[in-house]
Amino acid sequence: MKQAALKFPDDVTTNAKAPEFKRELDTSSKCSHTNIVKFYGTIQVLANPLKLGLLYELCDSRSLANVITDVKREPAYTVTGFSYAQDLALNIVKSLDYLHGNNVIHRNLKPENILITARNEVKRADIGLANHIRQAKSTVCEIYAHMAPEIMSGKPYTRSVDLFSFGIIMWSVFKPVLQNGKFDM
Incomplete structure (x- = not known):
């Protein structure tokens, strides 16, 4: 079971x-x-x-938000680096490519909704705010720092809102890695 x-x-x-x-x-x-x-x-x-x-x-996992916090708090404690961050980025993009290929805009892409399993697999969670592209008008959802301006202002939006959020997330992933000098390319 x-x-x-x-x-x-x-x-x-x-x-x-x-x-x-x-x-x-x-x-x-x-x-x-x-x-x-x-x-x-x-x-x-x-x-x-x-x-x-x-x-x-049920994923034996922790959120990307926890991973980012751990890297900032205790860089030596976490097993992260540039190639790890690249793998995260690639797997997040794969999930977005799948959603966008099925005409779904996530709208709520944030580190708390990205799970990293014990086997370092990336899993997208919580697609409750996702919209099919034909429905994507101007509905407003919760406000977070990673959300695109058009969602926060209630304007019509496209797939680009997910790419905006992805960019903000990647900045928060790569910034501590770059500051800590963990370049294991």
Whole structure:
């Protein structure tokens, strides 16, 4: 039996949250890529109120945000360097290429949503805010430093918003590596 991670989004039985849940369910169920956390299905908990959840692959991992924090705090402690950062970048790009090839814009690309497994595999998680390109208009989602200006201002956007976020993330990955002089090319 496989172990799974269970995600219970905010009350999805309300009219306001139901479309978000449906979008995440639709997008997750269509994504199948090495660098994206596998989606297994849904679960319904008969409670008051009713709870709907999503089952995902359980990754023995930590987020890229944790890796970046560790490198900044204790450079000698982590096994990182330039080639490691290059591998991270390549695997993140592979997941974005897959999503964009399937007409999906992630919109919420951030270090907290990028998992690094114990085997150093990169897994994209939390595609709950992803939009299909034909739906990508001007919906505003949470504000983070890595988000493209057009998302934060509620303007129409394209795939380029994911590339903007990718650039900000890569800056935060490479900056401590370069400052610490870990060039193991």
